[in-house]
Amino acid sequence: MKLSKLSALAASTALCAPAVFAEEMANELTLVSWGGAYQASQIKAYVEPYLAMHPEVKVVWDESSAEATAKMRAMTEAGNVTWDLVDAVASDAMRMCDEGLIEELDHDAVLAAAPDGTPASEDFGELLVSDCFVPQIVYSTTFGYRTDLVGDNPPDNICAIFDLETYPGKRALQKRPIDNMEWALYCDGVAKDEIYDVLSTPEGVEQALAKLDTIKDQVVWWTAGAETPQLLADGEVVMGSTFNGRLFSAIAEQNQPIGMLWDMQSFDLDGWVVPAGLPADRKARVMDFLKFATDTQRLADQAKYISYGPARKSSAPLVGQHAELGIDMAPHMPTDPANAGNVHVYDYEWWADNRDDLDAKFQAWLAK
């Protein structure tokens, strides 16, 4: 009797051991993301399932990804990092990694392998652009146009944005040199693989700005991804660039008369980074969540809610239909072969080196 009691105690202690381990994880998780439809897709695809598995955890969202680098700097300087896991674009992740603001990760050790056993580093492949960065999605910056304002001649070429005769009206472009300069040179006759060589010279910059000058007084400059769908819905602009998921949601979910212009779309990556120097209990929670949220099934699930391509190769075959509309998601993915016929390969490294310089020139040109 006594013995059995003792053994029961021992057994329960042994059972409790993992539970004790789990309790060392913090129960509050502050996630930083972009808000809007994108954040909603994250909530549906993996935050709600994770909370269902761990009811003790409370997730707090902070929609600050747009100023992730500046806020991480300020928090680190103040010695008071309140974020646990930050969603950032690849170029921001590279900058923060260089400055030591975020943690370097051993991808194979912290991330789940593909279902067939392929290690994470191979599954993500060349999308692991930085040691600090766990990519989630491939998105693109591309154009949408008002189908009722272009007549019988819908644009299928990026240079339509510079063609004020065929497509009169305002255009919405992002208020930054990235992509706009490349598109301008491409439409000024520069070959696609020479764009960055030309842009490296002062004459090339002049050439790009001169091309942009031809449409400058017809451009509405946007800074937030939601602006272009609003401008298109209003009929304020005839065409405009934005993230492809925003256009998908305006077309498929809001039934707006908008068409996609995929030509020369510009691919970019978005993913998670972990702030450097988190306390052990918070870091344990973050790593547990990160492993779950970036596994093959979860990334495929996210594509049910928004038309961004999952970053894992093993997720691609699992992408199915939209969770509510029931339409096939594959044709709306920027990576779909029909859409990716002519893409602009955005050069992170080049922009990391030249961003400050070109930003200054671009802003000066804008103010002229």
Added chain:
Amino acid sequence: MSINTVEPQTPGFVAAVSAAAGAFFGLFVGTAQGSGLLGIVIGAVLLGTMGFVFAGMAEREKALRWIIFAVFLVAGFALGGLSVALVGGLFGWFAGWFIFWLATSRYRAPLAPYLTPGQVLWHYTFRVIAGAIFVFLITPILVVMPLSFNAQDFFTFTPEMLRFDPAGYSLKHYEDFFNNPDWQQALWNSLKIAPMATLLSVGFGTLAAIGLSQPHVPFRRAIMAILISPMIVPLIISAAGMYFFYSRIGLQGTYFGVVLAHAALGIPFVIITVTATLVGFDRSLTRAAANMGAGPVTTFFRVQMPLILPGVISGGLFAFITSFDEVVVVLFVGSAGQKTLPWQMFTGLREQISPTILAVATILVVISIMLLTTVEMLRRRSERLRGMSPS
């Protein structure tokens, strides 16, 4: 012949003034349609001609006004359906009234008979300017209200809405506000932070104002300037300073940190309003109270406080609105757990232009109007009770 002769005006005069009014309206309609200049010309010609023709027919005013109204109504309907017909009808009604108001010299009737034409002109120009400023201030707030019932997820008047088709309207953005945990959390945070910050501001601000109104306090002006500085220093500078200071002492990202920061912003309003009421406060009352054996605390609550209460309340109201409305400081001092309504609206506007923001704005406008009306009614009541107001 009496001094106050009211004789009909010449067709030329009526035409000129009507044309000016037409040009004024044409400017807005024309700008909305893409060409302000064209609008001015069309409006001026249209109303000018009408003024010239109708000026001599004042005896058939009633019938003519109905005809003008009907013509504009039908023209509006033909041009753009029900909503344009409404605008056309309103405009036709105005045009008819305006022309005969000029032609029969009714505009001169309420004015003193000795005014020169220049003074009469200025009298009405002044009213038009004042009205235009009023419209300019109030329209952006009014436009928000119908848009918040939009059935679509954009800040756009859809064709259905303009046709007054019920399908174009919905309450879904209000539903979203009441069902979405983000918005509810933000509302709850605002409701927890603002009253607490108001309480602190009112307490400290009133005490500071009373203390600073004592003639024997040294460095009164310097202390006053420091206490009022949060109102004058650019908010972003206060916010950045608070961020680094609060981070060092562990207040950044906490509820009390945000409450303290908002209290600091609210105190200047309380000090200013209470100081203003203290100017009219008769100090001999406190001496009289002391003479009758009341301690300073009793004197304050029984004698001084009731008299300066209007200042305290309006200061508290300003402090509340400052906290309820504030986005810059809370972005720095708060963490995501203290996300307030303005913060949520700010991120909402930037990341997802969702009409839920408009629904929230409409609710807030209605609440503010009710709050201000209540305070104003209370104030009038207390003035009436104290016999300070003649009514």
